[in-house]
Amino acid sequence: MPKQKTSKAAKKRFKVTGAGKLLRRNAMQSHNLEKKSPKRKRSFSKDEPVAKSDRDKVKKLLGLR
Numbered sequence: 001m002p003k004q005k006t007s008k009a010a011k012k013r014f015k016v017t018g019a020g021k022l023l024r025r026n027a028m029q030s031h032n033l034e035k036k037s038p039k040r041k042r043s044f045s046k047d048e049p050v051a052k053s054d055r056d057k058v059k060k061l062l063g064l065r
Helices: 008-013 038-044 052-062
Strands: 014-016 022-024
Touching (some): 008 014, 008 052, 014 052, 022 052
């Protein structure tokens, strides 16, 4: 049986914690930063958990299923 390939795009965008949780980067942090508050910009740097509805799709892309 052939090996399952990991999606290279997904590998770069998602992180799996030791407990198995999936984390993603925040959107809206690449441009128009002058009009965003410093507090909002700081919060962009923290990783967010992947939505429950998307977890199965992301796991499949990462080869975890």
